[in-house]
Structures are given as structure tokens and as C-alpha cells.
Amino acid sequence: MNPLQLIKRVLLYVLAISLLMFTFYPFMYMIGTSFKSMNEFFVNPFSILPDSFTIEHYFSVFDMGLTTYFLNSIIITVSAVVITVMIASLASYPLSRIKFRLNRPLFLLFVAGMMLPIHATLIPIFVLTQGMGIYDTLLALLGPYVAFSLPISIFILTQFMQDIPKELEEAAQIDGANHWKIFWKVIFPNVVPAISTIVIYNFVFLWTEFVFALILITSPGKMTLPLGLQNFYGEFMINVPGLMAALTLASLPVLLLFILAQERVVKGLTGGAVKG
Structure with missing residues (x-):
């Protein structure tokens, strides 16, 4: 594989991973927020993983x-x-x-x-x-x-x-x-x-x-x-x-x-x- 092909493949993988993160983030945010308490959501609304998990919702x-x-x-x-x-x-x-x-x-x-x-x-x-x-x-x-x-x-x-x-x-x-x-x-x-x-x-x-x-x-x-x-x-x-x-x-x-x-x-x- 010549350097040009290697660069194209790397760029392709970077683009694919970027698109995956772009489309997967909202889904992960939805799941993570569902396990947050109301107080934690107001304190840190944009984080994916909650500090303490709760299933009350x-x-x-x-x-x-x-x-x-x-x-x-x-x-x-x-x-x-x-x-x-x-x-x-x-x-x-x-x-x-x-x-x-x-x-x-x-x-x-x-x-x-x-x-x-x-x-x-x-x-x-x-x-x-x-x-x-x-x-x-x-x-x-x-x-x-x-x-x-x-x-x-x-x-x-x-x-x-x-x-x-x-x-x-x-x-x-x-x-x-x-x-x-x-x-x-x-x-x-x-x-x-x-x-x-x-x-x-x-x-x-x-x-x-x-x-x-x-x-x-x-x-x-x-x-x-x-x-x-x-x-x-x-x-x-x-x-x-x-x-x-x-x-x-x-x-x-x-x-x-x-x-x-x-x-x-x-x-x-x-x-x-x-x-x-």
C-alpha cells in the first residue's frame, strides 16, 4: 500500500468514526439522561454519564x-x-x-x-x-x-x-x-x-x-x-x-x-x- 492509499484509508476511517459519533451521541445522551435525577440534570444537563444512576423515571x-x-x-x-x-x-x-x-x-x-x-x-x-x-x-x-x-x-x-x-x-x-x-x-x-x-x-x-x-x-x-x-x-x-x-x-x-x-x-x- 503506497502512502497516498494509506492517507485515503486513514481519512476514510476518521470520517466514518466522526459520523458514527455524530449520530450515536444523541442516542447515548438520551439513555444517559434517563438515569439522571432531576437535580443532577439541572446541575449538569449536557453530560452523557450520570454521577449516580437512578431508575425511578x-x-x-x-x-x-x-x-x-x-x-x-x-x-x-x-x-x-x-x-x-x-x-x-x-x-x-x-x-x-x-x-x-x-x-x-x-x-x-x-x-x-x-x-x-x-x-x-x-x-x-x-x-x-x-x-x-x-x-x-x-x-x-x-x-x-x-x-x-x-x-x-x-x-x-x-x-x-x-x-x-x-x-x-x-x-x-x-x-x-x-x-x-x-x-x-x-x-x-x-x-x-x-x-x-x-x-x-x-x-x-x-x-x-x-x-x-x-x-x-x-x-x-x-x-x-x-x-x-x-x-x-x-x-x-x-x-x-x-x-x-x-x-x-x-x-x-x-x-x-x-x-x-x-x-x-x-x-x-x-x-x-x-x-x-
């Missing part, structure tokens, strides 16, 4: 209803993600594997949904949920969550399914399989990496979604986690260590999901990148 956030918010978020997020995966998978199969006249227009229509701003739909969705009698229920969130998760999901799955060799489908047809069996036995098992990608992408988006929850939910017992965290803001003072404890617990499902499925996510993101 982790108990207090559950007393303030974090368990209810957590369960509501789990129920609505998992339900929306499962429904999104099923609908997107079934829609992507004909769009990617079956030739018909409206194939391309329908695909472009779904892709156009990614450009639709969420805020432009708030009033129509608010009126619609009230008219359907599901306002202030978790069911009111299910429709918007699935609708705004479908465009990107169909886009990813369609691109991924197009790369599956035609020979697999033709072999299944020779064995007498219809489209339904081909989808479940051949196509679906081969798009698991792409499904992992859309599961994590949509889970993170829905887990942190705030606007629809703010508009469609008013009862404390129906609030999701992002909306319920508002209750940690007092009238005259914010319990910052308690808020950090709640945020630490709220981030655990997303981190765990990504750690378990990160390899499949990379395959799903790069699977449709190469054609031919």
Missing part, C-alpha cells in the same frame, strides 16, 4: 400510562403493517408478472400516491371517520395508515418481483399450478427480503406517526405512543429525564426489529437495483 413513566400507549401503538402498528404486506403483495404480483392493458397506468397510479401530501388529506379523513362512526378509535387510524403505506410497499415489491426468473413460474405452470398457487409457493417465498424491507420501513413510519393520531384520537386510553408522550410535558416544567426514559423504551421495538432483520433489509433494498 422508568417506573414513573409506567404510572403515567406508558403501558396503555405502548399497547395501543403495538396493536395499530402491527395490524397496519400486516394488512399492508398482504395487500401490497397481492397487488404487486399481477403488476409485475401478468401483462394486461392497464398494467402500467395502475402501477403509475400507485407510485403517484407517494407524492400525495399527508396534510392535504387530514380534513377529508376527519370528516369520513366521523361519518363512519369510528372517530376516536384505533380503527380510525387503520385506514390512513394502510393507505399511506401501500404506495412505497407496492413500488418495492413490484420491482423485486420483476427480477424473479420466469423459469420458476413456467415450471410451476407445467406442474399444473394456477396463479394463486404460483404466488404463494413460488413468488412469495422469494420476496421475503423485500417484505422485510417494507415491514421495517412502515413499522418505523407508523410507530412514530403523530399527525393522524393527533387529529383522530382524543381519549387518553386510545392514544398511541407519540401522542401519549405529550403528557410528560407539564404546565410549568418538563420532566426531561422522565421523557428520555419514555423515549428510550419507545425506541426499543424499532431497534430490535432492525437488528433482527438488517441483513434481509439490505437484500431487499438492493435486490431490484440491478436489471438484466
